[in-house]
Amino acid sequence: MSRFLTSIYKIDDAELNTLKRRIDIASAVAIFFIAILIVRLWYLQIHRGDDYVQLSESNRIRVQNLNAPRGNILDRQGHVIIANRPSFNIVWVREDAPNPDAVLKKLSQILHEDISVILDRIRAYADHPRYMPFRLKEDIDWRTLIYIENHHLDLPGVHIEVLPNRDYLLGNFASHLIGYLAEINERELAKHADADYDLGDQVGKQGIEKLYEKYLRGEKGRKYLEVDVHGLEQKLINSKEPLPGDDLQLTIDIDLQTTAETAMEGKAGAVVAMEVNTGRLLVLASTPPMHLEEFIGGISNTAWKEMLNNPLHPLIDKTIQGQYPPGSTYKIVTALAGLSEGAMTPDTVIYCPGHYFFGNRRYGCWKNTGHGPVNLHRALKESCDVYFYQIGQKVGVDTLARYAQSLGLGIKSGIELEHEKAGITPTDAWKRQRFKEPWQDGETLSVAIGQGFNLATPLQICRMTAATVNGGTLYRPQLLESITTPEGKKIKQFEPIITGHALGSQTSLNLIRDALTAVVNEQHGTGGAARLENISVGGKTGTAQVIHLSKYKDTKEDAIPYQYRDHAWITCFAPSEKPEIAVTVLVEHGGHGGSAAGPIAKVVLEEYFAQKAAAANNTTP
Amino acid sequence: MFRFDRRLLLNFDWVLLLTVLLITIMGLTNLYSASHSGRMLGTPVYMKQLYFFLVGFGLILAIISIDYKVLLSWNYPFYVISILLLLFSLFFGRSVANTQRWINFGFFYLQPSEPAKLALVITLASYYYRKDTGKGFTLKELTVPILLALLPFLLIVKQPDLGTALMLLFVFVSMTLFVKLRWQTLAILATTCLSAIPIGWKFFLKPYQRQRIETFLNPEGDPLNTGYHIMQSKIAVGSGLKFGKGFMHGTQGQLDFLPERHTDFAFSVWAEEWGFFGSIILLGCYFFMILWGLNIAVTSRDKFGVLLAFGIVSLIFWQAFINLAMVMGLLPVVGMPLPLFSYGGSSLMTTMIGIGILMNIRMRRYMAGS
Numbered sequence: 001m002s003r004f005l006t007s008i009y010k011i012d013d014a015e016l017n018t019l020k021r022r023i024d025i026a027s028a029v030a031i032f033f034i035a036i037l038i039v040r041l042w043y044l045q046i047h048r049g050d051d052y053v054q055l056s057e058s059n060r061i062r063v064q065n066l067n068a069p070r071g072n073i074l075d076r077q078g079h080v081i082i083a084n085r086p087s088f089n090i091v092w093v094r095e096d097a098p099n100p101d102a103v104l105k106k107l108s109q110i111l112h113e114d115i116s117v118i119l120d121r122i123r124a125y126a127d128h129p130r131y132m133p134f135r136l137k138e139d140i141d142w143r144t145l146i147y148i149e150n151h152h153l154d155l156p157g158v159h160i161e162v163l164p165n166r167d168y169l170l171g172n173f174a175s176h177l178i179g180y181l182a183e184i185n186e187r188e189l190a191k192h193a194d195a196d197y198d199l200g201d202q203v204g205k206q207g208i209e210k211l212y213e214k215y216l217r218g219e220k221g222r223k224y225l226e227v228d229v230h231g232l233e234q235k236l237i238n239s240k241e242p243l244p245g246d247d248l249q250l251t252i253d254i255d256l257q258t259t260a261e262t263a264m265e266g267k268a269g270a271v272v273a274m275e276v277n278t279g280r281l282l283v284l285a286s287t288p289p290m291h292l293e294e295f296i297g298g299i300s301n302t303a304w305k306e307m308l309n310n311p312l313h314p315l316i317d318k319t320i321q322g323q324y325p326p327g328s329t330y331k332i333v334t335a336l337a338g339l340s341e342g343a344m345t346p347d348t349v350i351y352c353p354g355h356y357f358f359g360n361r362r363y364g365c366w367k368n369t370g371h372g373p374v375n376l377h378r379a380l381k382e383s384c385d386v387y388f389y390q391i392g393q394k395v396g397v398d399t400l401a402r403y404a405q406s407l408g409l410g411i412k413s414g415i416e417l418e419h420e421k422a423g424i425t426p427t428d429a430w431k432r433q434r435f436k437e438p439w440q441d442g443e444t445l446s447v448a449i450g451q452g453f454n455l456a457t458p459l460q461i462c463r464m465t466a467a468t469v470n471g472g473t474l475y476r477p478q479l480l481e482s483i484t485t486p487e488g489k490k491i492k493q494f495e496p497i498i499t500g501h502a503l504g505s506q507t508s509l510n511l512i513r514d515a516l517t518a519v520v521n522e523q524h525g526t527g528g529a530a531r532l533e534n535i536s537v538g539g540k541t542g543t544a545q546v547i548h549l550s551k552y553k554d555t556k557e558d559a560i561p562y563q564y565r566d567h568a569w570i571t572c573f574a575p576s577e578k579p580e581i582a583v584t585v586l587v588e589h590g591g592h593g594g595s596a597a598g599p600i601a602k603v604v605l606e607e608y609f610a611q612k613a614a615a616a617n618n619t620t621p
Numbered sequence: 622m623f624r625f626d627r628r629l630l631l632n633f634d635w636v637l638l639l640t641v642l643l644i645t646i647m648g649l650t651n652l653y654s655a656s657h658s659g660r661m662l663g664t665p666v667y668m669k670q671l672y673f674f675l676v677g678f679g680l681i682l683a684i685i686s687i688d689y690k691v692l693l694s695w696n697y698p699f700y701v702i703s704i705l706l707l708l709f710s711l712f713f714g715r716s717v718a719n720t721q722r723w724i725n726f727g728f729f730y731l732q733p734s735e736p737a738k739l740a741l742v743i744t745l746a747s748y749y750y751r752k753d754t755g756k757g758f759t760l761k762e763l764t765v766p767i768l769l770a771l772l773p774f775l776l777i778v779k780q781p782d783l784g785t786a787l788m789l790l791f792v793f794v795s796m797t798l799f800v801k802l803r804w805q806t807l808a809i810l811a812t813t814c815l816s817a818i819p820i821g822w823k824f825f826l827k828p829y830q831r832q833r834i835e836t837f838l839n840p841e842g843d844p845l846n847t848g849y850h851i852m853q854s855k856i857a858v859g860s861g862l863k864f865g866k867g868f869m870h871g872t873q874g875q876l877d878f879l880p881e882r883h884t885d886f887a888f889s890v891w892a893e894e895w896g897f898f899g900s901i902i903l904l905g906c907y908f909f910m911i912l913w914g915l916n917i918a919v920t921s922r923d924k925f926g927v928l929l930a931f932g933i934v935s936l937i938f939w940q941a942f943i944n945l946a947m948v949m950g951l952l953p954v955v956g957m958p959l960p961l962f963s964y965g966g967s968s969l970m971t972t973m974i975g976i977g978i979l980m981n982i983r984m985r986r987y988m989a990g991s
Contacts, residue, residue: 018801019799019800019924019927019928020918020919020927022799023915023918023919023927023931026795026799026915026931026934026935027912027915030908030911030912030915030938031908033938033942034904034907034908034911034942036946036951037904037942037945037946037949037951038901038904040946040949040951041858041892041897041900041901041904041949042897044855044858044859044949044950045858045859045861045862045863045892045896045897045900046862046863046897048859049859049860049861049862049863050862051859052855052856052858052859052860053859053860053862055856055859055860056856056857056859056860056872056873056878057872059853059856059872059873059876059878060872060873060876060878226872226876227876228876228877228878229876229877229878234876
């Protein structure tokens, strides 16, 4: 058979040989292609191998962050004001949801939230890998939590994440000074590039929370997990426990703070209390407060708009950002300048008929009927405008400004909080620069009684009061007492810092202090409302005109529209013979200083001395 | 014809068998690792592959006992059967991911495009053997082989299985160039093919196929979808470094990042776990097998043997090259197994039959003209 076949299909040797030559060419082609493969293999595995090792590692190793509990915030007595609590967030894992539309619809019903809000959130994470969870809703309440936990089988893709979040144990007290947390933004991420932040982390956005972020945030823990392509955990490779943040002790006394804020309830304004001999702040209250709870998990648009449009401006920290004409509290400056510059002696008597003519204008005293003959003591006690018009006129506006600045007006106090305003202590040069006009002598009269261009913050007025009664030392307002690690090791103790000294002699300051004591304690004094039973209190009231409207001149205070009413000031100190504490109260549109602000200063002082008495009883039973 | 010559046994091609065994053992080892993560049910794939190999080995024994020249008379029946199988699969086949590639034989799913490749090789070898005048083919003379190749090509494109269809094209071109072409013919064919590319792009390619090619040309454009396979495969190969991550320790493979890791991307698993060293050994085996196969063609006693051996070698070579180039990111992703190494009964069996024919030719090299 095979013989038969071969006889049919003859082989032409010449032709076979050409074919065989072509086999050589084919071999060369094969060698060429295989060489390509070998070069490619060398390129991938040897030349670029390390890059691919990294890529394969990042494929398989998933780093899970363990958020550190933030440090606590304590008051000067060691009471914890702000701690942490677990907050439950809803996270979404795209890969786990084969039918996302139905699940999200259900979720929107559970959360009582419009589906478009949820979808927007998901769209924001469109670039996120499918297995990576991201937050849909933060800090859900326990009812929602239980519902979702019970129905998790119907909600594929929905997971619950537990994170430590701020617990405002006492509510909204000291809200401006403490500040709030919110999700870190791109700009902050870039700013803290050296620190360990990830998108979605909480970061202090204001106040102490922001300023001391570095200490409060602690150190994140990390879990290195090996995962498969579905993100399913295969094994734990390595882990590092989170380190809680450091505790901050404030100089604030939370009892005094709550007393002050409670007394101010319903009013817009500020209360500042300071240890006069150290500059430590015991109270720094701005009302109405911000609602810190609402910031957890991102403040809603409506809540934010409501705060923004509230006529009482809860978002403004009035203690350092509110600038008001200091009113009669400024007479302390005028008195000091007059005494020191020899414009008068304590015994110089000026007659007050209820008004004073200067230029062709009539400058009225607040008391239309006049005070009659007044010396320094009575002028301060009864806040006689005519007296201070004349003193101011004698020393001139630039001198007044020098004394004002030596008491801390018109300059930033140096408190650590952000966005502090400097206020204004006008001078000739200032006016030329600002308005391109020379100073008018008549304007000096307004300045001398704390009106005109004068502007000051409540913190500045408090600091001025402290410096006036402590012998002239100007302290930087101090907010922080110490920083302690979670193990209890004190890593930072803050000491008082002196930033300047009041111009003028000790004698002048003492004279003023005595007169201020009379303001509260003597008959006809304007500050009687702040008087305490056992403790001698000194102080000065002020009424800052918002606007000159003759229309409302004789109208009863209650009948004037709110926004046109005067601001009420009182700044006081106690005990007057050896002052420890200075308290300044400003009530926006509160009317007369003595009657509106005085009682608030009084309760703060009462609380302070009650606390002190209680402490004394405890140590000496 | 059925008489068994003693010389046959003496001339048995142990070298080729050893090379095939070596590749198969590496392939089975690799399948064991690739299928280890245990999401697959039933008989493990490496066991199934082993059964297929044993059946294939039986086929080799059967094939070598018959002189390959019978193929000269059986080529058209083979061809017709392969076309019928393709037609059958197109109309009654099992549909997997919108492609009609499989015929259910109860114990085995046949992928008829695999034997079709071999049938085309045999048919073309027979045709060229009979018609070659040594002066080179004219276009007119090429009409029949072109039609012979075009029919299965179109049927496979219709399935659609671009990889296998391209393979038919490669084999056809290789074999046609191997026999002689006239200059004019070559010029006309080349022009026609080049102008056919845009038409094919528009009318023949499915959107996913077009996307694969686009992704290949710009892999960063869409890293999580189509480019994902290429990227993950390159990561697997590249991270193997010199000596690999170790057997069963490849993270890309074990943790599921590699797609199709027991079929088309089996080499990526190998390269990841055995590194440059292991990959070169495997490549070397293929290289040796190809050269050995070409040597079988060279030493063949007749022109039919030369053509047949060359056709089979080119079939194995192009499959291996395209698969390896694809998993290393040199070519776009097409469905293309690595012969003897990737899991798949139809492919393994077809390759084994091809190897059997090669051995057959080898054994009978001294029997010419006697």
